[in-house]
Amino acid sequence: MMMLRLNQTEVTEFVLEGFSEHPDLRLFLIGCFLSLYMMALMGNIVIIALVTSSTGLHSPMYFFLCNLATMDIVCTSSVIPKALVGLVSGENTISFKGCMAQLFFLVWSASSELLLLTVMAYDRYVAI
Helix, strand or coil: CCCCCCCCCCCCEEECCCCCCCHHHHHHHHHHHHHHHHHHHHHHHHHHHHHHHCHHHCCHHHHHHHHHHHHHHHHHHHHHHHHHHHHHHCCCEEEHHHHHHHHHHHHHHHHHHHHHHHHHHHHHHHHC
16 A cells, blocks of 8 residues: 655745845845835825814715725835844744735735725716
């Protein structure tokens, strides 16, 4: 009787190879990614604060804009912090569960953004 051998390999972590070709550019990339991430966060927080605080902006379009800003925060916060940690510390690994969580939040927030943009376009079409 022949016994079948199954592959019992289990993936526990992934190695990220994003910026390993140019290690001398790490400081420049940290500055660029950190400044872009902070501008994205601050811009979206300002949009959310303005829409929620001003009663004149409580129309459907601004409601969708506020939700779009929230989804943009989730989308950028699911990827950029891990990239920054990798650039700062040089640790270029991510656990399997961490990778799946990052992928889930990235796909979920990006698809939600596309759905919101579609609804906003339809809202403008109906308004016109």
